[in-house]
Amino acid sequence: MTNPVETRTTRKRQSILAAATELFLQRGFLATNMDEVAAIASVSKQTVYTHFGTKEALFLEIVTGMTGEAGDELEGQVADPVDGRPIEDFLLEFAEQQLAIVMTPRLMQLRRLVIGEAERFPELGKRLHAKGPGRSIGRLTKAFAHYSESGDVEAEDQRAAASFFNWLVMGEPVNDAMLLGDRAIPDADALRSHARESVRIFLAAYGRRP
Template sequence: MTANAIGPLKGDEPGRSERKRRAILDAATEIFLRHGYLGASMDDVAAQAEVSKQTVYKQFESKEALFVEIVSGMTGSAGDKVQLEIAKLGEQDDPEAELLAYAERQLIVVLTPRLMQLRRLVIGEANRFPALGRALYDGGPGRAVAGLAQAFARWSERGLLETQDPQAAASHFNWLVMGEPVNNAMLLGDDAIPEAAALRRHAVDAVRVFMAAYGKRR
């Protein structure tokens, strides 16, 4: 008699549980982003995930815990993509070219409608979940600036940039690149997210201004 004939394999249940958890998270993400925190219900999440409400509460003890998991997961995923790019900076000999490539990729990662919707949602719930605003900052711009500061310090040590304060320089660069596009998208909606060509022009201008301030003097 095979193992399947007498019941599920030992590893089947964890796999099934993980699939249900993923389905719940996917469904809840869509519902939270569409209806906001107050407009979302665990009944709707269960229905869209095609699981029982009991299963939802087995995976997440409350709507608050589900919301925190979604925000943390989306923020962490976007932050990981940005950090992969930052890790490559500071080793090459052409800061301007490397920063331009990084700026374009960062804009593409951050300026996605879902991440902009998440930012608006977290800001709207800041009083209810103050720790989530901090988590969004630490996992997003705070993490990016810290990584950039390390890259700028390496370039400065090699004489390729002139930064007395790499942390301040990193903050300046981050806001030169992200400030206007993110503010427009946050306040004016997804239709205000520029096309790829416009993002590239913005990245070129931001890097040019940064290099005028911090580039190696010839």
């Protein structure tokens, strides 16, 4: 049976996280205060501190949660390669899904926020990298080990190849959105076209030789 106390506690925690996420994304770290978080979440300020301890801890929880959710979604959408699956198919699906999941206004806002607070909270950048690009590069490294055995990828350093592919896919769209704002996020057709070209370029450099 569900414990009513645990259910209420979980509900309050989720309300606090939702309220704080919106305030941090809209205003940044310094301009957000815990009184407003408590008011929007319909809990007491003491409840906020009971759950998270400090404003800094709440901020770190949100960064970790949002980037982790994006990584979980990508992992759920794109399975690791299996024998017989063409590398072009795997890379194209990976690139398309990665772009579709990451290139959203909320995640770009989060990224700008983390960069703006990186000096104040060095741990932020580490968490964003580990849960975001680091996780993708790790998955690609394993995939390239699989495709190296079949001769579909020729790379002495599979992690370096994974990093090159990851940033070939993500570099330009992310950089444009970071510098030019959410309006610079390409539409779905443009992202798919970019994914196809990224796969073509990567395989021209690392794919099976004739």
